[in-house]
Amino acid sequence: MSGGEAIAMATLTLRVGVVAIALAFLPALGLGLWLARREFRGKALVEAVIALPMLLPPVAVGLGLLLLFGRRGPFFPLLHALGVELPFTWWAAALAAALVGFPFLARACEQAFADVEPRFEQLARSLGYTRASTFFRVTLPLARRGVLYGTVLAFTRGLGEFGATAVVAGIQPGRTETLALGIWSRIQLGDDSGALALCAASFALALAATTLAEGWLRRAPRAGVKARS
Amino acid sequence: MQRVTKPGHTLRGLAMCLAFGICVSGGTARGADAVLDIWAAASLREPVSQLARRFETQAQGRKVNLVFGASSALARQIQAGAPADVFLSADDVTMDRLQANGFVRPETRRVFASNQLVVVAARELTVPLAVPNDLLRPEVKRIALAAPEVPVGRYARQWLTSRGLAEGVKARAVVLDDARATLASVDSGNAEAGIVYVTDARVAKTARIAFAVPDAEQPYIVYVGAVMVGGDQPELADDFLRLLVSQDGLAALHAAGFRPPPAQAASSPDAP
Numbered sequence A: 001m002s003g004g005e006a007i008a009m010a011t012l013t014l015r016v017g018v019v020a021i022a023l024a025f026l027p028a029l030g031l032g033l034w035l036a037r038r039e040f041r042g043k044a045l046v047e048a049v050i051a052l053p054m055l056l057p058p059v060a061v062g063l064g065l066l067l068l069f070g071r072r073g074p075f076f077p078l079l080h081a082l083g084v085e086l087p088f089t090w091w092a093a094a095l096a097a098a099l100v101g102f103p104f105l106a107r108a109c110e111q112a113f114a115d116v117e118p119r120f121e122q123l124a125r126s127l128g129y130t131r132a133s134t135f136f137r138v139t140l141p142l143a144r145r146g147v148l149y150g151t152v153l154a155f156t157r158g159l160g161e162f163g164a165t166a167v168v169a170g171i172q173p174g175r176t177e178t179l180a181l182g183i184w185s186r187i188q189l190g191d192d193s194g195a196l197a198l199c200a201a202s203f204a205l206a207l208a209a210t211t212l213a214e215g216w217l218r219r220a221p222r223a224g225v226k227a228r229s
Numbered sequence B: 001m002q003r004v005t006k007p008g009h010t011l012r013g014l015a016m017c018l019a020f021g022i023c024v025s026g027g028t029a030r031g032a033d034a035v036l037d038i039w040a041a042a043s044l045r046e047p048v049s050q051l052a053r054r055f056e057t058q059a060q061g062r063k064v065n066l067v068f069g070a071s072s073a074l075a076r077q078i079q080a081g082a083p084a085d086v087f088l089s090a091d092d093v094t095m096d097r098l099q100a101n102g103f104v105r106p107e108t109r110r111v112f113a114s115n116q117l118v119v120v121a122a123r124e125l126t127v128p129l130a131v132p133n134d135l136l137r138p139e140v141k142r143i144a145l146a147a148p149e150v151p152v153g154r155y156a157r158q159w160l161t162s163r164g165l166a167e168g169v170k171a172r173a174v175v176l177d178d179a180r181a182t183l184a185s186v187d188s189g190n191a192e193a194g195i196v197y198v199t200d201a202r203v204a205k206t207a208r209i210a211f212a213v214p215d216a217e218q219p220y221i222v223y224v225g226a227v228m229v230g231g232d233q234p235e236l237a238d239d240f241l242r243l244l245v246s247q248d249g250l251a252a253l254h255a256a257g258f259r260p261p262p263a264q265a266a267s268s269p270d271a272p
Helices: A003-037 A043-055 A058-069 A076-081 A090-114 A118-126 A131-159 A163-169 A179-188 A192-219 B008-025 B042-057 B071-079 B092-100 B132-136 B151-162 B166-170 B179-187 B198-202 B234-245 B247-255
Strands: B035-041 B063-069 B086-089 B110-114 B117-121 B143-146 B173-176 B193-197 B208-212 B222-227
Touching: A003 A043, A003 A090, A003 A131, A003 A179, A003 A192, A043 A090, A058 A090, A058 A163, A090 A131, A090 A163, A118 A131, A131 A192, A163 A179, A179 A192, A179 B179, B035 B042, B035 B071, B035 B234, B042 B063, B042 B179, B042 B198, B042 B234, B042 B247, B063 B071, B071 B086, B071 B092, B086 B092, B086 B234, B092 B151, B092 B222, B110 B234, B110 B247, B117 B151, B117 B179, B117 B198, B132 B166, B143 B151, B143 B179, B151 B166, B151 B179, B151 B193, B173 B179, B179 B193, B179 B198, B193 B198, B198 B208, B222 B234, B234 B247
Parallel strands: B035 B063, B035 B086, B143 B173, B143 B193
Antiparallel strands: B086 B222, B110 B222, B117 B193, B117 B208
């Protein structure tokens, strides 16, 4: 294995991880807020459904994606008409990573929003803030820590995604072979040193992501609201 | 309240992530590039990689994407919509199945090589492994076999059955995904013995050939190639298949230890 191959794999993995977060972030944020603020019958069921991609074996998630978006799947004609080819492209890898990372992100958001004191929001509203500006200027900054934590969890989970990706994107070197898939194919070939090198690259990526997030959290004050001293 | 009203960090972070995502996502979409996707049996790795490199240099801007794996697994993925232009299978059964489902351009189908089974032994194995019945020695604790739907796994089981060894071996079989993974498990010493192609044994690092399956007992092993219906480079695909059956192609296969296709290769349109 050449260094160029490893770098290409790491770049692809990073791209898959970033696009996965871009796909999952807003839905998870919205869903988290909704679940944190609303009580309704069947909420436990909704939460269970959201957790499914985390609880199911990832290969099962991959099979589900393939059945839905594959050549004979119900969504294939729609995507095809839009010119989007999903299965066995790196977009499929990104979608798989987004899906398996989603529960981590959504639950972290829910928790973070639930921890925000409604009093602050009410106060902001009473001072004339709109709903939207209350969310962006009060709720989100206060929930920032949890949201970021969930993002890092989902991102790193996406970087390491294997089962669903192998099924729905296939192991295609240079096209869909992320670091996790690359490690697997090196093992299959008996190339242990190559596999270890890719493990090291995965480790470096995950470490960089978590360090970056930690630094970010440290720069900002821990809690948005502090008593005047 | 002043500290609260700082939308900065989170939003800016999100914006940065999105911008970064858009930046890195360019470039690799499946566009109108002249990329030939060759999906080939794992055992073909060396000669097909070599021929693909040669094929790339034959014309400017040509690029070949290679995917190796068990023929059975590759065929399943092709049926699910994988973008293969050329499929090179280690048997005709798998190709037949793809063809029956309408994924193969039948007129392009060619038989291009044959192979032979050998029994390989791990370096750690101290007892001699010279005849088929030695596979049942107590020292041979694990025998690596490819899964039964994988061509080499099916060939191996055919031979074991014909020798009446199927039951005895089954109890100690370790089942792997493809020919190379089978070899790798013997190479690493995690299985004491395994059944692979002679061409795989050539690239072994530590495993050695214990004995070859006698000619008279060799299963009928053929390698079949064809252009796939779902591919977007049918002309390039056909050109590559022509290279594969040309003198150059046969020479590369021969150098890697493959045998010429058997004479009864009637499924090839160019067969004499």
